[in-house]
Amino acid sequence: MTRKVMSKITLVLAVAAFALSTQAAFAQKPGVEKLYIMNCGEGVAGDIGRWSPGVNEGKSMDFVDTCYLIKHAKGWFLWDTGIPDAIAAMPNGLVPADPKAVTWRRPKTLASQLEQIGVEPSDVKAMGVSHTHPDHIGNVEMFPQATLYVQKAEYDWPGANNEPRFKPSHPVELLNGDKDVFGDGSITVLSTPGHTPGHQSLMVRLPKTGVVVLSGDAAHFRDNYDNRRVPAINFSKEQSLASMQKIADTISKEEAQLWINHDKAQRDTQKMSPEFYD
Template identity: 65%
Template sequence: MMSVKRLGLIVAGLVAVLSLLQACSQPIVSQAPASGVQRLYILNCGEGVAGDISRWSPGVNVGKSMPFAGSCYLIKHAQGWMLWDTGLADSVAAMPKGLRPSDPRAITWYLPKTLAAQIDELGLKPSNIKYVAVSHSHPDHIGNVDMFQNSMLMVQKAEYESPGGSSLRSRPSATVTTIEGDRDVFGDGSVIIISTPGHTVGHQSLLVKLPRTGAVLLSGDAVHFKENWDNRRVPSINFNAEQTAASMQRLANIMASDKAQLWINHDKAQRDGQKLSPAFYE
């Protein structure tokens, strides 16, 4: 007769084999690393009317007026908050006739709600923002940069050192990081500053990889509205036409490789279809 001890060993061996077979039958699922980005808020940082959009598309739509938008983007990351562009100065909100340009073809800007109020609505203070990055140094993108004295400002070195960057150079140097080329902001590939010169000497755009929405590419002023993007038109007011065309092609390449949506900062028709803060994208 088989001993009880021997029988027990056989049963234990069979259980081990069955467990191994069951484990092998399970599909192997590779887990992609989780994005450190948790949320992205679109803030209303300006609304305006362009007097003549041929200023941005030479020879096309001459004399045609067009509504513009100005957006800022607040990103919640596991390592801290980041603000992309600071929009028009909050003082514009107190101008009932708007901020009027000297060139009638340009944009008359209005500010329905201050940036400070929108940040406060989310339960935040400017001191909670770890990084502030600006696409470039034009007033409708850096109007509130001084509100974030404790934040690290991230800007292309060429932009910072250009004549247009003079207002940025008033900050203490310890609160400025100058970049040459691209920069992985948090080191995990989820928020990447992309060098896209042309509109200005040191213009940059931003790639944000959201866990549910997917990748979004924030254009800055590498392109101003969809029709110009579709036709690859270069504004006559840009710093360098060849760099502008190359930067637009680079954005197109990133859109293809990362399956990214292009969010065009000044395209009001696009923004009217988006969720504004306090709603958010994940």
């Protein structure tokens, strides 16, 4: 074999190796590009002993309500929708019947925050909610075309007066456990029942930030999570404790950050939309 032929073979092999390495790099590229944290409500809890029995009795606390908009290569994905945008027009906010509960206000609407980053509600093709309490599903029907990912146990759970929790016409994918939404490991719904029958959390794999777990109401603030406190209002104490442990195991395995929906102290340290995490 001549030197010239060997040189050609070497060149061909080098090009092939480069092509394979490039393909591998693209294959490993996460599908998630950006994550925006949206202000979906601010409020004051009258008595946080409601969420931590035997602790903090009679103590008031500021709460926040958070939504997360995720840009994936296959489209926009929204996690939780907060309290209804209509509450923005209420001067005194939404005052609960129970003085121990949260009085919610809406300083910014979800619609205005989407508009600020150039996203139309119709651009959102898929969405999920951690659970079906009103402060998490308040704007679901702003996205009637988006496929809703929800646990079957939550979807079947009767609402007030045995009414359905979502409009029957809303496209939905009912889940029975964890779900890799786009099949690439970048957005994974984690079944974490306990707060409600079909409560779920979300694991998001960001290219630079790394893995974050959006825990919904598996815990309402960090102190409750750290001390494994379960609100008396939860559907199941045993499931709640098991779900907190599942989240802890996931965080340990993935070296992930834990983002707690209602925790104002944590949210005050985070970048809010129009800034984003990538």
